[in-house]
Amino acid sequence: MSKTHLSVLESSASHYPSSPVFRIPHIDSQSSQLHWRSVTYRQFYNDVLLFARYWSRTLAQVRIPQRSVIGLWIGGYTYTDILHIYGLSRAGYIPQLFSLRLPNPDVIFELLAKANARALIHDQTFENVLGECPVPTYLAQQADRIDANGHPLPSLLDVEPSDLAFLFHTNSVVSKSYQVAVPRDSSRQDVTVWMGSMCHIGQTFMLLGSLQHGTCTIQPTTISFSSEELLDMIHHCGLNRLNQFAAFLAMQLRNARNDTKLLSALANLDEVLYSGMPLPREEQEWALRNHINLRNLFGSTECGATLISVGGCGPDANLLRPLDGVSYRFVPIDSDKAEAEHHSTARMLEFVVSAESGDCPDISLRHADGHFHTGDLFQEVTEGRYVFRGRDDDWIKSENSLRCDTKAVEDNVRATCGGLVADCIVVGTGRPSPVLFVEPAVDMDENRLKKEIIRKTRPFHARRYLHERITSPNMIVVVSRNTLPRTATKGNIRRKAVEEAYKTELDRIYGLIR
Structure with a gap:
């Protein structure tokens, strides 16, 4: 039988039954103090089996067979959310996971149809917008409302490596995640x-x-937890490995510049791992100078984690290397592409996942050559060691490291506002949401132009993720014709150069400058 998340859980519950697997926050109603209660591996495993019985009974009542796709539209931030995900999977179903950041029910319904899903389990937030859902809907109950102890637990399904487990664009997560999570000291719990x-x-x-x-x-x-909460987790829960997306970690590092207790706590952690996007160079260099053991885990939605930095505090600490057991290529790109996005003549290499690599995505996502072209660009600093240099496509990553298709936004502006906009570009790398820069095609009052663009593009943005939307005139910047920085050869607007040239304006828009 293939090694799966379910077999991993069963094995871990057997090996570490009394060890805590989760610490759950709890606010004392009288003192308002924050506490954490422990959930053991044995309890977690038993709770998953309880939820498996519950969903097995519930879905069997409407004759939905095992191996069917079931939508899950939930937050994904709580212990109960994990019980729904793992319990549904243990019941023999395939979870199709939707986050709360995609709040448009019409889009959810379309995705359910494309996956041939048979039901939708949802957060209470969406109860009033599911009247036209094409499949049966079920509320994601809290743990204390689940009662299925009298229902038999279905047998584990026999699975092959090619069988669906989740509708995620990734594979090989068991072996790759094992490498990333290896403890520095095996004699104590991480x-x-x-x-x-x-x-x-x-x-x-x-x-x-x-x-x-x-x-x-x-x-x-909250995922963007404060430095005070971080110290609380270190002192009261024994946190020794901090994992955060880069934008959130940068906030901790900025706070540590003026807080010796926080700096000392960060420097004493076994590891400070960040992902999603690079840290600002200044933050990165300051952290290394202050002996914070940074690790950069590079990955993508399609492939999961792929590269990890050397680590430590030496000169090569930030250089990336491939994880073990994979098959990757770094292929030179032509100079026009390099100059268009990066204004650089340095040798750029595109990161390509080979077809034979265990984490190569489904064939429908691959290039004509059979391999998966990530669009991520690197330079090789020393043999087998790389530094990330941006992307060879039109995607950017927002503050929470989710991707935004800037080309789709720009194409929609050109299609719906062609008489108003001569050219445009979307920026916002590492920001909460994108900002649209426009060079107008007409002589129109700036505020009126912004409102017209919002009005004409509203149907398009209503279908986007929250972090991709431009729904306020405040997120549009109007500049004079032909003033945005462009490439010398083809005259394309340079996204990165726009972000650098207008950094002060962007900081003001996002409220970072008061």
Whole structure:
């Protein structure tokens, strides 16, 4: 039988039955103090089986067979969310995970249809918008409302490596996550922290690695938790490995510049792992000078984690290397592409996942040559060691490391506002949401132009993820014709150069400058 998340859980529950697997936050009603309660591996396993019985009984009542796709539209940030995900999977179904950041029910219904899903389990938030759902809907109950102890537990399904487990664009997560989560000191339990939603591959990957090593994962009160809460987790929960997306970690590092206790706590952690996008160079260099053991885990939605930095505090600490057991290529790109996005003549290499690599995505996502072209660009600094240099496509990553298709936004502006806009570009790397820069085609009052663009593009943005939407005139910047920085050869607007040239304006828009 193939090694799966379910077999990992069963094995870990057997090896570490009394060890805490989660620490769950609890606010004392009288003192308003934050506390964490422990959930053991044995309890987690038993709770998953309870939820498996519940969903097996519930879905069997409407004759939905095992191996059917079931939609899950939930937050993915809580212990109960994990029980729904793993319990549904243990019941023999294939979870199709939607996060709360995609709040348009019409889009959810379309995705359910494309996956031939048979039901939808949803957060209470969406109860009033599911009247036209094409499949039966079920509320994702809280744990204390689940009662299925009298229902038999279905047998584990026999699975092959090619069988569907989740509708995620990734493979080989068991072996790769094992590498990432190896403890520095095997004689004690590692303690780490939730870094994102279980509805996205990042946290699913990290949890799977943690389970394989008997690690405990703390659920913070919010993913963008404060430095005060971080210190609380270190002192009261024993946190020794901090995992955060880069934008959130940068905030901790900035705070540590003026807080010696925080700096000391960060420097004493076994590892400070960040992902999603690069840290600002200044933050990165300051952290290394202050002996913070940074590790950069590079990955993508389609492939999961792929590269990891050397680590430590030496000169090569930030250089990336491939994880073990994979098959990758770094292929030179032509100079026009390099100049268009990076204004650089340095040799750029595109990161390509070979067809024979265990984490190569489905064939429908591959290039004509049979391999998966990630669009990520690197330079080779020393043999087998790389530094990330941006992308060879039109995607950017937002503050929470989710991707935004800027070309789709720009194409929609050109299609719906062609008489108003001569040219445009979307920026916002590492920001909460994108900003649209436009060079107008007509002589029109600036505020009126912005409102017209919002009006004409509203139907398009209503179908986007929250982090991709431009729904306020405040997120549009109007500049004079032909003033945005462009490439010398083809005259294309340079996205990165726009972000650098207008950094002060962008900071003001996002409220970073008061």
